[in-house]
Amino acid sequence: MYTQLIGSLQKNVVLPLEKVANKVFTQSYNPFYYHGALPNFFIWVLFISGLLLFAYYTPTLERAYNTLSYITHELPFGNAIRSMHRYASDGMMIFVMLHMLRVWFTDRYREYRILPWLTGVILLSITFTIGLSGYMMIWDQEAVTLTYITANFLKQFPVIGPSLSSLLLGGELVSDFTLTRLLFLHLGIPLLLMFFLWMHYLRITRPVTDPPLALNLVLLGGLFLFCGVFPVSLGDRPNLQLVSPTLDLSFLYAWPQYLITQGWSTGVVWLLVLGVPVGLLILPYIQKKALRGQFAQVLDSSCTGCSLCYHDCPYEAITMVDRNDPTSRFKRLAIVDPGRCANCGLCVGACAFKAIEIPRRDSQDVLKEIEMALNS
Amino acid sequence: MAKDKKVIGIVCERSVDLTDQLDSNGYLKDNPNVKIVTVPCSGHIQPIMMETALKKGACGTFATGCRMGDCHYREGNKFLRERLLGTRMPKLKPTVDKRRVQAYWLSAVEYEKFKDLIHQFDESLDTLGCPEG
Ligand code: HEM
Ligand code: SF4
Ligand code: SF4
Numbered sequence: 313m314y315t316q317l318i319g320s321l322q323k324n325v326v327l328p329l330e331k332v333a334n335k336v337f338t339q340s341y342n343p344f345y346y347h348g349a350l351p352n353f354f355i356w357v358l359f360i361s362g363l364l365l366f367a368y369y370t371p372t373l374e375r376a377y378n379t380l381s382y383i384t385h386e387l388p389f390g391n392a393i394r395s396m397h398r399y400a401s402d403g404m405m406i407f408v409m410l411h412m413l414r415v416w417f418t419d420r421y422r423e424y425r426i427l428p429w430l431t432g433v434i435l436l437s438i439t440f441t442i443g444l445s446g447y448m449m450i451w452d453q454e455a456v457t458l459t460y461i462t463a464n465f466l467k468q469f470p471v472i473g474p475s476l477s478s479l480l481l482g483g484e485l486v487s488d489f490t491l492t493r494l495l496f497l498h499l500g501i502p503l504l505l506m507f508f509l510w511m512h513y514l515r516i517t518r519p520v521t522d523p524p525l526a527l528n529l530v531l532l533g534g535l536f537l538f539c540g541v542f543p544v545s546l547g548d549r550p551n552l553q554l555v556s557p558t559l560d561l562s563f564l565y566a567w568p569q570y571l572i573t574q575g576w577s578t579g580v581v582w583l584l585v586l587g588v589p590v591g592l593l594i595l596p597y598i599q600k601k602a603l604r605g606q607f608a609q610v611l612d613s614s615c616t617g618c619s620l621c622y623h624d625c626p627y628e629a630i631t632m633v634d635r636n637d638p639t640s641r642f643k644r645l646a647i648v649d650p651g652r653c654a655n656c657g658l659c660v661g662a663c664a665f666k667a668i669e670i671p672r673r674d675s676q677d678v679l680k681e682i683e684m685a686l687n688s
Numbered sequence: 689m690a691k692d693k694k695v696i697g698i699v700c701e702r703s704v705d706l707t708d709q710l711d712s713n714g715y716l717k718d719n720p721n722v723k724i725v726t727v728p729c730s731g732h733i734q735p736i737m738m739e740t741a742l743k744k745g746a747c748g749t750f751a752t753g754c755r756m757g758d759c760h761y762r763e764g765n766k767f768l769r770e771r772l773l774g775t776r777m778p779k780l781k782p783t784v785d786k787r788r789v790q791a792y793w794l795s796a797v798e799y800e801k802f803k804d805l806i807h808q809f810d811e812s813l814d815t816l817g818c819p820e821g
Contacts, residue, residue, distance in 0.1 A: 345757025
């Protein structure tokens with residue numbers, strides 16, 4: 313049932329959308345085909361604009377707001393850079409989610425793709441944490457309120473709640489340590505992002521990590537437009553005794569806090585915060601396996617060790633090993649890792665020696681079918 | 689004579705959807721001289737398959753794969769294109785008459801376009817002439 317649902321989503325939603333996009337952008341620039349590369353554009357913008365902001369930011373109770381105010385009101389192009397950073401963070405979340413939906417709806421997320429999927433869910437959680445800490449670092453009245461709501465939310469977790477809250481605040485109460493913690497989250501967690509991105513690409517041969525220049529320019533233009541038309545603002549100087557009466561939260565990053573301000577119970581919001589990533593982690597396992605353990609088979613006696621299949625395999629499933637066999641004319645041999653093999657047959661197309669086959673379609677049968685059609 | 693004009697199409701099962709377009713022998717209903725052979729991915733196609741089709745008397749041969757950028761296995765269509773253009777091993781033999789070899793990159797929902805392209809190819813083969821069966 314679920315398999316059919318995914319299949320019909322692909323056929324009735326994704327492919328028709330892509331068909332339209334092919335008309336608008338042409339095949340070479342169709343953003344759908346750069347779903348994985350697009351978040352990387354935002355990572356670059358965030359990194360560069362973030363560095364500039366970091367040059368002025370001082371993480372203390374006394375000075376954090378002042379530096380934000382200086383960046384926003386006095387520093388030449390300061391607010392433009394702040395706006396860039398803000399809108400790129402929104403873009404990042406949106407495009408990461410689109411990337412996720414696309415690999416999900418086109419059934420590119422399970423079996424031999426399990427590592428990119430699982431690391432992807434971690435990347436999503438990391439992105440979320442980085443963005444949220446960024447909103448708190450602004451340290452105006454709303455940011456302080458957001459920090460209070462978040463700390464309180466963490467505190468409600470059974471048993472370890474109070475520790476979680478004091479991990480965030482750097483103690484029982486808001487202090488200079490709080491801002492150091494926020495800065496650590498905002499700059500330290502991106503290192504984790506880099507680590508998991510590396511893992512994300514580990515089993516993908518030649519990942520397409522960069523959108524074409526033209527798409528980058530279009531996105532950059534879009535960002536500039538947003539920054540020009542809707543420059544971001546800074547709220548009131550914080551009074552730690554007060555909470556902000558109005559909260560204009562980014563739903564993308566602060567949705568749990570938003571739900572809490574809407575009167576949702578903490579328990580339900582916790583269920584969501586934990587349930588969404590756990591659900592995503594389980595998702596690939598609920599579908600029946602399509603391949604049932606099939607994988608490419610090397611015919612040892614025919615393999616010349618030429619490495620063509622090794623270079624062309626899109627999922628790093630082939631390794632070349634020494635034969636250690638003095639009776640053979642050939643030194644090397646291709647070996648397939650069953651867990652990584654997609655059963656795709658790209659190695660069959662690459663092999664000129666009839667030495668590798670996938671069980672579901674023998675290349676000799678294809679040839680026979682062709683010959684039979686021409687003999688009849 | 690026209691009866692002998694055979695075209696062999698090796699199609700990726702994920703690109704243009706032909707499930708309802710074939711007769712019981714695997715020939716295209718809209719173009720009955722076109723025999724369709726299915727493979728799991730255009731990257732599975734060896735140039736020798738297309739060479740064999742021409743050598744054994746087909747008037748033309750074509751392959752289909754998904755839109756460039758949308759290969760389910762990431763790079764299959766790109767590799768086939770490079771093999772046919774002669775920039776990736778194993779290559780299509782340079783002596784093969786390129787006018788009789790085509791490749792189309794179409795998604796599952798683009799049958800109408802496929803039909804037009806095959807029709808054009810078929811007509812161009814008529815002007816080239818076909819080997820007598
Ligand atoms: C920081 C954010 C992310 C970045 C920069 C990123 C980047 C990429 C890139 C460049 C690829 C390779 C595309 C290709 O060449 O075929 C890829 C593949 C993939 N990503 Fe992500 N990704 C991110 C987050 C996610 C998330 C949140 C998920 C899902 C939970 C995810 C799931 C996948 C899967 C399953 C693949 C394999 C697709 C295939 O084999 O066709 N990624 N990602
Ligand atoms: S392409 Fe064929 S001959 Fe070359 S290493 Fe792979 S299986 Fe062996
Ligand atoms: S079928 Fe061949 S090319 Fe495809 S993943 Fe398996 S070993 Fe790699």
